[in-house]
Amino acid sequence: MKVAVAGGTGLTGRHVVETLSAAGHEPVVLARGRGVDLVSGAGLDAALNGVDVTIDVSNVTTTRRAVAVGFFERAGRNLLAAAARAGVRHHVVLSIVGIDRVKSGYYQGKLCQEAVARAGAVPWSVLRATQFHEFAGQLLERVPGPVAVVPKLTVQPIAVREVAEALVALAGEEPRGMAGDLAGPRVESLVTMARRLIAAGGARRRPVLPLWVPGPMGRGLLPSGPGARGVQTFDQWLAEQRQDSWSAGRSE
Numbered sequence: 001m002k003v004a005v006a007g008g009t010g011l012t013g014r015h016v017v018e019t020l021s022a023a024g025h026e027p028v029v030l031a032r033g034r035g036v037d038l039v040s041g042a043g044l045d046a047a048l049n050g051v052d053v054t055i056d057v058s059n060v061t062t063t064r065r066a067v068a069v070g071f072f073e074r075a076g077r078n079l080l081a082a083a084a085r086a087g088v089r090h091h092v093v094l095s096i097v098g099i100d101r102v103k104s105g106y107y108q109g110k111l112c113q114e115a116v117a118r119a120g121a122v123p124w125s126v127l128r129a130t131q132f133h134e135f136a137g138q139l140l141e142r143v144p145g146p147v148a149v150v151p152k153l154t155v156q157p158i159a160v161r162e163v164a165e166a167l168v169a170l171a172g173e174e175p176r177g178m179a180g181d182l183a184g185p186r187v188e189s190l191v192t193m194a195r196r197l198i199a200a201g202g203a204r205r206r207p208v209l210p211l212w213v214p215g216p217m218g219r220g221l222l223p224s225g226p227g228a229r230g231v232q233t234f235d236q237w238l239a240e241q242r243q244d245s246w247s248a249g250r251s252e
Contacts, residue, residue: 003171004028004051004088006038006079007058011134012094015164016055023168030058030079038075044082053090053171054083054122060109068109076116084121091122092171094163097130097181098221123175127167129182131221132160133237136193140203148206150194151213155221157193158184159232166228180227187222188234196235200242 003020007013008029020027028047030036036043038058048054056079060071076093083091095114099107117124135157140148166182191210197203232240 001053001172002026002028002051003053003055003168004030004048004083006030006054006056006075009033010057010059011132012057012059012160012164015161016057016167019161019164019168025168038078039071041078041082044078045085048082048086048088051083051086051088053092054079054088055092055094055167055171056113056117057094057167062109063105065105065108068106069112070109072109072113073116076113076120080116080120080122088122090171090175091117091120091124092167093117093124093126094167095126095128097128097183097223099128101224102221125170125173125176125179127163127170127179127182129163129166130156130158130184130223132163133157133184133232133234134160136190136197137203139190140194140197146206148194148198148203148208149211150191150208152210153190153213153221154187155190155193156183156187156223157234157237158182158230159237162230162232181223181225182228182230183223184230184233186233193234196238200238202238202241 003025005013005016005027008017009031017027017029028051030047036047058075060068062068080091093113095110096107099110114126117126139150143149163182170179191208195208198205
């Protein structure tokens with residue numbers, strides 16, 4: 001099976017490409033570094049020649065609604081139009097659990113991405129997943145200053161590798177529309193995750209100040225229905241990162 005991966009050089013995309021290759025499929029990476037621009041549509045037609053399935057794990061780093069909606073709408077429409085021209089039989093989109101309950105700017109962009117998939121001419125599947133184990137570290141990187149202010153959120157983090165495996169499995173099935181929510185094996189406190197990450201040497205050492213979050217954001221990131229659950233816990237992921245990524249030490 002020839003599978004095009006939009007965003008194939010990103011965190012999730014790299015795992016998807018590796019999983020496809022390991023399963024004997026032929027991955028095609030759609031990324032600017034490979035001569036494909038999702039926002040302008042440049043290079044898409046050539047890249048999708050002979051492709052059976054597209055997996056969209058493209059991303060934009062922003063918290064602004066206009067930027068997120070603009071990116072996911074343009075990228076999604078361009079990708080689906082080119083996929084339809086190429087005769088792609090299945091379009092798979094990675095989305096996020098809770099985006100219909102938590103009205104943040106970025107999540108509005110992901111909702112737009114889902115809507116574009118539903119309105120497109122290619123049969124589709126959407127897999128919503130919870131935050132990755134990397135979520136706490138990504139948040140800490142965006143918080144400047146001597147104190148890390150971390151929202152008091154309850155999350156159910158999952159290994160990105162397991163998300164990639166689920167996406168590849170879904171790509172090999174018949175299109176199913178909205179798939180069940182995919183979540184990690186255990187509910188965690190984001191504040192506790194941040195503190196454990198710092199203690200393990202995976203982020204700059206500084207105090208963590210919990211920030212209460214009102215409304216649905218504080219509880220809306222957990223799966224609300226049945227779906228698959230991952231295996232690797234945050235603690236297991238942390239131990240793996242400590243052994244592999246941080247074994248050389250970190251200056252504080």
